[in-house]
Amino acid sequence: MIWLASLEKIVHYAFGLINVTLFAVIFFQIQLYASLLTFFFIASIYGW
Secondary structure, eight states: OHHHHHTTOTHHHHHHHHHHHHHHHHHHHTTOOOTHHHHHHHHHHHHO
16 A cells, blocks of 8 residues: 555555445444544545
8 A cells, every 4th residue: 555655546545445444344343433534534535
């Protein structure tokens, strides 16, 4: 992912959205609610 970010490829944002979504699923399963994930999700959509 860092390689794609350094090349400024737009697909980087898609991988970021997938990453945030997977982390949200994992965190909700262990009952760890991170409000910062919503910020990263919105920032990825905005960046895309």
